[in-house]
Amino acid sequence: MSTIAKALGLLDLFSDAQPALGLTDVQRLSGRDKATVHRHLVALEQAGFLEQDASTRAYRLGPALTRLAGMRVRTVPEVEMLRTVIGNLSREAGELVHVSRLQGFDLVHVHHAEEHEHPVRVSFDAYGLPPLFATASGKAYLAFSPGGVLDLALADPRTRLPGAPAPQRIEIEAELKQIATRGYARNRDGLRLGVSSVAIPVFDAAGRAFATCSIAYPTGRGGKATEAHLARLLMQRGEEISQAMGGSVPQHIVQLWTPAQERAAS
Incomplete structure (x- = not known):
């Protein structure tokens, strides 16, 4: 060196x-x-x-x-910062990888990559992202945000699908607690039959969740083992993704995303 x-x-x-x-x-x-x-x-x-x-x-x-x-922020477009890491993650996962940013409670497309040869793919609309409570991305964001954010989200009807009732607070709090403990959110056939996803938060320079990264895949591609594999890939790249967007992952989240055997060896 x-x-x-x-x-x-x-x-x-x-x-x-x-x-x-x-x-x-x-x-x-x-x-x-x-x-x-x-x-x-x-x-x-x-x-x-x-x-x-x-x-x-x-x-x-x-x-x-x-x-x-x-x-760097002024001269390097955000998409350019993400292109390499998201492309590599998509090739490694063999699935669609998508980064979205939160504007209010709307998920706004930032960048996506689909670097694989599978003939069966997830249909993706960058300009028609579903609302917060209907997605793994939205729940990943809420699980790693301060509690007051959930209060505001529950009060806003735009955070759920049209005509859908507001989530029950006890149920959603329990789910978000599980996500915060597990390190990632998951959605299996919850939004569309045959489509599953896993997602993690992306953190800004102050260590606050402000965006998300998800991997979406056809449910038929596999069960819990597939979910665990894709979530592990996502968490392994979590720091790199946040850093590409100018952020920093809080140390306790780094520990959460680090496999137990790696923590034991360090």
């Missing part, structure tokens, strides 16, 4: 839980010698990637990162 890569790699040590780190902290977390760490921190500070608090001497992320992040 080059000297530049090693220095920039120190930026990954900063997080919501650890927004400020001293020299000793960085040395301990990186496992490098003190002189090398100090040299890298000074170089990063001079470049504006870090700044040092004059009173505590601790380092935190610097203004250059804000400028570069803003430039």
